């Protein structure tokens with residue numbers, strides 16, 4: 001097992017912006033060991049008052065949309081032109097690639113991964129969506145305490161992980177291709193409804209006209225949705241990560257959104273709601289872990305499951321019997 005330090009050492013390191021200590025603290029957060037979990041909670045509790053001062057931006061899009069290239073280009077823009085410190089985290093429980101999606105794509109994030117103002121952390125490998133979600137939420141807090149004022153949370157645009165990311169960010173950006181059709185892109189209607197902005201990627205060369213048409217179409221489609229509680233009308237823009245165009249527009253949209261929602265109180269309300277949601281989620285996960293770790297449950301579960309399978313017991317009676325054991 002790697003070396004562990006006192007909680008203060010992690011806390012001091014993080015607050016001083018020490019990236020190595022930040023990385024080590026995230027490793028604690030990702031660990032399944034109860035002793036690591038306990039240490040992680042102590043660290044998080046201590047840095048919590050220094051967290052929260054960032055803009056949390058979820059970025060999603062199906063494979064092929066150009067996500068890594070976009071994050072590299074937009075990330076560098078945010079650092080260089082907006083003077084921000086950027087952390088990039090990933091939620092990708094499906095990733096089979098070693099070290100998760102971001103590390104696998106490090107070559108496409110060459111500039112960002114060597115930029116001292118950026119911190120890139122891949123999705124933890126071998127975890128369930130719930131596990132990844134939890135560690136990403138806690139990693140956001142640690143990154144904020146370390147002084148990162150923009151956080152990108154990247155996810156693959158195929159389903160459940162979008163909902164998880166949406167529940168932990170302030171702003172949700174959906175990347176789309178021009179002319180591929182929603183269904184072809186595997187974008188579910190629900191994901192479009194969650195988007196605060198859509199960026200049509202690869203708007204360069206012969207693609208520019210197609211991207212312009214797509215922009216108008218998506219803008220029309222978004223107008224059909226009922227007005228969001230934030231009072232914000234989702235915006236569509238076109239961009240090219242390759243040619244570095246459209247990036248200031250996207251940042252402008254994010255800034256407009258922040259201005260509106262901070263003024264009308266939606267931003268603060270959403271964060272408070274998300275905090276509560278995190279708590280209930282943690283309770284649910286904790287209960288589930290305790291249940292399956294319980295000695296008697298472990299012993300009796302296989303037999304009872306078999307009885308359900310063969311029709312000797314009803315699913316509900318079986319569940320009730322097992323739940324009573326804890």
Ligand SMILES: Nc1nc2c(ncn2[C@@H]2O[C@H](COP(=O)(O)OP(=O)(O)OP(=O)(O)O)[C@@H](O)[C@H]2O)c(=O)[nH]1
Pocket residue numbers: 061062063064065066067068069070101105108201202203204239240241242243
């Ligand atoms: N013409 C053009 N091609 C692009 C642009 N951005 C990305 N590409 C190309 O699109 C392909 C996919 O880009 P990636 O950045 O790997 O995106 P992805 O497939 O969504 O990958 P993940 O980030 O792993 O999900 C690559 O061949 C890129 O060179 C762009 O702005 N213009």
